[in-house]
Amino acid sequence: MMMIMSSAKCTAQPPGNADVKVTREKAAQHRGAIVKAAGRLFRARGFDKVGVAEITEAAGLTHGGFYGHFASKDALAAEACGLVFAESLDKLAARGDDEAALLAYLENYLTESHRERRDSGCPMPALATDIPRQDPVVQKRYAEGVAAFIDGIAKRLPGPIALLSTIVGGMALARATAKAAPEMSAQILASLRAQLTQFTAPPRKRQNG
Amino acid sequence: MMMIMSSAKCTAQPPGNADVKVTREKAAQHRGAIVKAAGRLFRARGFDKVGVAEITEAAGLTHGGFYGHFASKDALAAEACGLVFAESLDKLAARGDDEAALLAYLENYLTESHRERRDSGCPMPALATDIPRQDPVVQKRYAEGVAAFIDGIAKRLPGPIALLSTIVGGMALARATAKAAPEMSAQILASLRAQLTQFTAPPRKRQNG
DNA sequence: TGTACATCAGTGAACGCGCGTTCACTGATGTAC
DNA sequence: TGTACATCAGTGAACGCGCGTTCACTGATGTAC
Numbered sequence: 001m002m003m004i005m006s007s008a009k010c011t012a013q014p015p016g017n018a019d020v021k022v023t024r025e026k027a028a029q030h031r032g033a034i035v036k037a038a039g040r041l042f043r044a045r046g047f048d049k050v051g052v053a054e055i056t057e058a059a060g061l062t063h064g065g066f067y068g069h070f071a072s073k074d075a076l077a078a079e080a081c082g083l084v085f086a087e088s089l090d091k092l093a094a095r096g097d098d099e100a101a102l103l104a105y106l107e108n109y110l111t112e113s114h115r116e117r118r119d120s121g122c123p124m125p126a127l128a129t130d131i132p133r134q135d136p137v138v139q140k141r142y143a144e145g146v147a148a149f150i151d152g153i154a155k156r157l158p159g160p161i162a163l164l165s166t167i168v169g170g171m172a173l174a175r176a177t178a179k180a181a182p183e184m185s186a187q188i189l190a191s192l193r194a195q196l197t198q199f200t201a202p203p204r205k206r207q208n209g
Numbered sequence: 210m211m212m213i214m215s216s217a218k219c220t221a222q223p224p225g226n227a228d229v230k231v232t233r234e235k236a237a238q239h240r241g242a243i244v245k246a247a248g249r250l251f252r253a254r255g256f257d258k259v260g261v262a263e264i265t266e267a268a269g270l271t272h273g274g275f276y277g278h279f280a281s282k283d284a285l286a287a288e289a290c291g292l293v294f295a296e297s298l299d300k301l302a303a304r305g306d307d308e309a310a311l312l313a314y315l316e317n318y319l320t321e322s323h324r325e326r327r328d329s330g331c332p333m334p335a336l337a338t339d340i341p342r343q344d345p346v347v348q349k350r351y352a353e354g355v356a357a358f359i360d361g362i363a364k365r366l367p368g369p370i371a372l373l374s375t376i377v378g379g380m381a382l383a384r385a386t387a388k389a390a391p392e393m394s395a396q397i398l399a400s401l402r403a404q405l406t407q408f409t410a411p412p413r414k415r416q417n418g
Numbered sequence: 419t420g421t422a423c424a425t426c427a428g429t430g431a432a433c434g435c436g437c438g439t440t441c442a443c444t445g446a447t448g449t450a451c
Numbered sequence: 452t453g454t455a456c457a458t459c460a461g462t463g464a465a466c467g468c469g470c471g472t473t474c475a476c477t478g479a480t481g482t483a484c
Binding site: 144180191 | 387
């Protein structure tokens with residue numbers, strides 16, 4: 001209204017960034033950066049509260065190119081889910097194959113530090129209640145991750161399912177109550193840490209799961 | 210384009226339902242129906258995946274009148290959170306005050322039936338990972354509910370925090386893996402049910418939480 | 419090695435949709451007389 | 452008890468916003484010769 005302009009696009013100025021195309025190697029790095037950013041953001045806030053634009057921006061890109069890398073947001077979610085489980089399993093593996101290694105892992109798991117780093121922490125309590133509503137491929141990746149954790153624990157201690165349920169539920173509850181009832185939240189973690197030794201006791205009657 | 214009509218509203222026909230106003234008692238029932246429907250829908254799909262329109266429709270109303278009952282969707286979420294915890298605590302209380310009552314409650318808790326009835330089941334595994342991102346009042350109601358459950362368990366058995374963490378985490382994991390790995394999901398619940406007797410064993414060394 | 423051109427990774431505007439919230443309006447309720 | 456009117460619970464259209472996805476376009480990459 002103020003300025004009379006043709007409706008043709010303004011072609012005088014280049015569109016901001018000069019590097020619109022990039023090496024294939026660089027493109028692969030971009031793809032990896034998107035998956036990594038998605039892994040952090042999805043854990044931090046859940047699949048549905050993080051947009052494609054925010055993920056690509058966190059990876060240093062714009063959202064338009066996203067669908068050159070992934071068929072859909074769900075496809076990215078599945079890949080990110082696989083990645084974060086693989087990373088978490090690596091953390092456990094890096095500590096060793098024996099009972100002491102697992103206990104060290106669990107001591108670290110049940111801390112306020114882990115509670116606050118939801119974006120880089122264990123994907124199981126971070127994503128658990130979102131999963132049933134996600135794409136089947138995401139659910140598959142999650143279930144594979146849970147199975148791998150059960151196996152990983154079983155290798156080091158008997159009764160892996162009870163142990164996994166306890167730490168996942170404890171962390172979820174500690175996070176859910178951290179702001180409104182910080183003392184109870186800390187008490188949940190402290191209580192579970194103190195009971196870790198019970199899992200190392202020799203098997204009593206049966207050791208299901 | 211096809212029909213020439215004035216832009217004035219069509220006043221010839223009454224707007225559908227004749228009963229636009231209603232008894233105060235009826236209005237209070239409507240309010241209760243909204244909270245109840247919200248309690249079910251929020252548990253089933255999470256706070257952010259359920260809209261105000263869907264909730265009011267489930268209560269037999271339209272969305273326009275919602276803000277005559279509640280200041281915001283968050284305010285409803287807080288009230289619904291309080292309601293579903295109160296209902297769940299009542300279910301435990303209804304079974305009695307002793308250890309056997311709690312075990313009966315837990316046996317029922319750790320079932321596929323409860324797993325599938327997320328909308329009417331325990332709010333803790335249904336809402337856990339959503340809570341840290343919700344309104345502070347919602348977080349407060351949730352934390353109060355968790356505290357009440359810990360107290361309710363402690364009244365009947367020692368070690369309430371480990372027990373609560375186990376069942377909440379186990380149910381969350383069972384639900385998250387139910388579709389992609391149904392056998393593992395069932396195994397999680399079966400394993401935890403089988404281990405319930407361990408919680409009744411006389412205290413060994415310490416009984417934190 | 420040098421050149422000409424096709425490819426294609428990335429950009430940014432745009433689309434359609436659903437959401438939380440607002441608002442003018444309706445007409446039965448409930449009250450003042 | 453009867454009447455006249457103010458109240459207010461509920462309706463449905465509309466608003467602004469953010470989202471997932473699409474698309475015309477850009478220009479460096481990488482290849483054919």
